Amino acid sequence: MLSEARSNAIAKSNSGELSSSEVEGFQVWEVFTQKKDGDIHLHTGSLSAPDLALAKMFAREHYGQDQICVSLWVGERDSFKSLGGDKETYEVFVQKDAGSRHEHAGSVDAINGKDAREKCKEQFIKDNAFCTIWACPLSKLSKIESSIDMIWRETTDQSYRLAKGYSKVVRQKWEALRATKAVDKYQSEDLEDTF
Amino acid sequence: MSASANVEVNINDCEVADPKKLAAFEAHVAAGGLIESNDWMPDAYRTLMLRMAEHHANSEIVGSLPEGEWITRAPSLLRKLALTAKVQDEVGHGQMLYEVAQDLGKSRNAMLRDLITGVTKYHNCFNYPCPTWADICMIAWLIDGAAILNQGTLAHGSFGPYIRTMRRINMEEAFHFKHGEDMVLTLMRGTEHQKQMAQEAFDRWWGPSIAFFGPNDRPDERERPAMKWRMKTATNDELRQKFVNRFAPAAMATGLVINVCEKDEKGIVTSATPDPLLKLDEETGNWSFTQPDWDEFFRVIRGNGPCNDERLALRRFSYEQGEWVRKAILHGSTTPNNN
Numbered sequence: 001m002l003s004e005a006r007s008n009a010i011a012k013s014n015s016g017e018l019s020s021s022e023v024e025g026f027q028v029w030e031v032f033t034q035k036k037d038g039d040i041h042l043h044t045g046s047l048s049a050p051d052l053a054l055a056k057m058f059a060r061e062h063y064g065q066d067q068i069c070v071s072l073w074v075g076e077r078d079s080f081k082s083l084g085g086d087k088e089t090y091e092v093f094v095q096k097d098a099g100s101r102h103e104h105a106g107s108v109d110a111i112n113g114k115d116a117r118e119k120c121k122e123q124f125i126k127d128n129a130f131c132t133i134w135a136c137p138l139s140k141l142s143k144i145e146s147s148i149d150m151i152w153r154e155t156t157d158q159s160y161r162l163a164k165g166y167s168k169v170v171r172q173k174w175e176a177l178r179a180t181k182a183v184d185k186y187q188s189e190d191l192e193d194t195f
Numbered sequence: 196m197s198a199s200a201n202v203e204v205n206i207n208d209c210e211v212a213d214p215k216k217l218a219a220f221e222a223h224v225a226a227g228g229l230i231e232s233n234d235w236m237p238d239a240y241r242t243l244m245l246r247m248a249e250h251h252a253n254s255e256i257v258g259s260l261p262e263g264e265w266i267t268r269a270p271s272l273l274r275k276l277a278l279t280a281k282v283q284d285e286v287g288h289g290q291m292l293y294e295v296a297q298d299l300g301k302s303r304n305a306m307l308r309d310l311i312t313g314v315t316k317y318h319n320c321f322n323y324p325c326p327t328w329a330d331i332c333m334i335a336w337l338i339d340g341a342a343i344l345n346q347g348t349l350a351h352g353s354f355g356p357y358i359r360t361m362r363r364i365n366m367e368e369a370f371h372f373k374h375g376e377d378m379v380l381t382l383m384r385g386t387e388h389q390k391q392m393a394q395e396a397f398d399r400w401w402g403p404s405i406a407f408f409g410p411n412d413r414p415d416e417r418e419r420p421a422m423k424w425r426m427k428t429a430t431n432d433e434l435r436q437k438f439v440n441r442f443a444p445a446a447m448a449t450g451l452v453i454n455v456c457e458k459d460e461k462g463i464v465t466s467a468t469p470d471p472l473l474k475l476d477e478e479t480g481n482w483s484f485t486q487p488d489w490d491e492f493f494r495v496i497r498g499n500g501p502c503n504d505e506r507l508a509l510r511r512f513s514y515e516q517g518e519w520v521r522k523a524i525l526h527g528s529t530t531p532n533n534n
Contacts, residue, residue, distance in 0.1 A: 011508075018311055045291050047294060062287050062290055066367055067366060098230070099231075099355040101359060160374075161277065161280040161284075162370050166370075173384065174376075176384075182444070189344070189441055191366070191368065
């Protein structure tokens with residue numbers, strides 16, 4: 001139910017043509033997240049933004065606060081997919097099979113994106129099967145690593161936004177009502193709290 | 196393909212696929228193979244996948260509206276933090292799913308406008324009212340519980356970008372669901388007044404929860420493109436049965452009564468009688484139950500539900516309130532730390 005003030009404001013706005021600025025044709029950015037120090041960066045999704053500053057802001061908002069995250073890497077989609085580019089260091093990301101996420105494999109010095117893929121195969125993939133490789137020049141990859149820049153803060157208790165923050169107390173409450181076996185069966189369809 | 200595909204597209208109108216390519220595609224999918232954005236896919240697959248992702252995205256952002264309205268009235272600081280996080284998660288799911296749909300060929304702006312002007316739809320269950328805090332508890336337990344069952348099967352679909360999104364979404368849904376259980380259990384262990392409030396909200400949400408999975412299966416369900424191409428991996432009736440098997444005994448264990456209800460045009464229950472069909476078949480392990488009121492379901496889908504107008508009005512209001520942000524972005528704003 002809406003409050004009266006909300007209802008009145010809405011009633012006023014709901015007439016006439018739908019006004020909107022055409023927000024079209026923004027670049028697509030790819031975002032990688034790291035769950036804890038030492039973990040590799042995994043591709044977590046994409047977003048649309050007109051420039052790097054906003055891409056970084058959206059990345060923090062959308063991918064850096066809903067789940068545990070200590071570092072974000074952001075770059076334009078084209079930078080990951082291009083076979084061209086200049087001689088420099090590239091971060092390379094491997095998708096092992098269709099459907100899985102691109103994982104950071106390491107960095108290579110290469111003359112362009114195509115060469116970076118070859119080096120990635122030689123140095124990291126070797127004889128293993130893989131689906132696709134992304135290679136992003138280091139100069140085009142923006143890394144957000146300082147804890148001050150992250151929304152997810154290890155210093156405050158964030159357990160209220162994780163399933164495991166409730167697991168114990170919920171289990172206790174169910175056990176007071178139902179036999180352990182029934183609770184087990186009911187909970188066997190819970191989703192894992194990891195991704 | 197046209198960039199403005201919408202839910203009205205008849206897949207028979209789609210470009211007919213090259214039979215050789217189609218056969219190879221179907222064999223790949225049937226063998227458990229996955230499709231990525233750059234792979235060849237039949238026009239009808241792209242259209243259906245786009246519709247599915249767009250409808251899902253619409254549902255995420257409309258679904259957060261009734262919940263958002265309760266943030267200021269949450270009963271404790273912890274509940275307020277969790278509800279704020281849930282609403283923010285849901286809108287984030289919308290952004291991820293719009294991104295998937297956008298990659299399949301329809302612009303973000305067209306999708307947001309089509310939602311507000313009624314060209315496209317969102318999930319029917321969000322057209323029902325939430326008059327008390329207990330409705331927020333029941334939505335998080337039953338509707339998120341139903342969504343998890345459904346999305347768990349969608350995560351085994353055939354389209355790579357969509358299933359990756361499903362997996363990330365499901366992890367956040369796991370929190371919404373656990374929080375919902377905690378809230379329902381808190382109410383059902385509380386005062387008589389709390390229990391009554393929970394029962395009344397349960398009466399409002401049980402019907403929409405079992406209707407959540409959509410209409411009954413058609414005889415050729417598995418031959419239809421959505422299942423043949425593994426966009427869906429379980430039928431509506433299979434999911435509904437699974438839901439009732441899990442939630443009916445759990446609800447009863449908390450002391451809730453599963454009623455068959457009649458509602459007025461505002462969605463408020465006018466009569467509630469215990470479901471006469473509710474019974475466990477010991478052999479199959481399946482619970483029998485009274486089917487949702489399908490006349491009501493189709494009436495609400497066609498736009499005549501208790502809250503259709505209110506939800507769209509609020510979505511439009513939110514969209515218009517965001518106009519200054521879109522303008523600021525369009526006029527080349529960048530913050531000083533553009534490094």
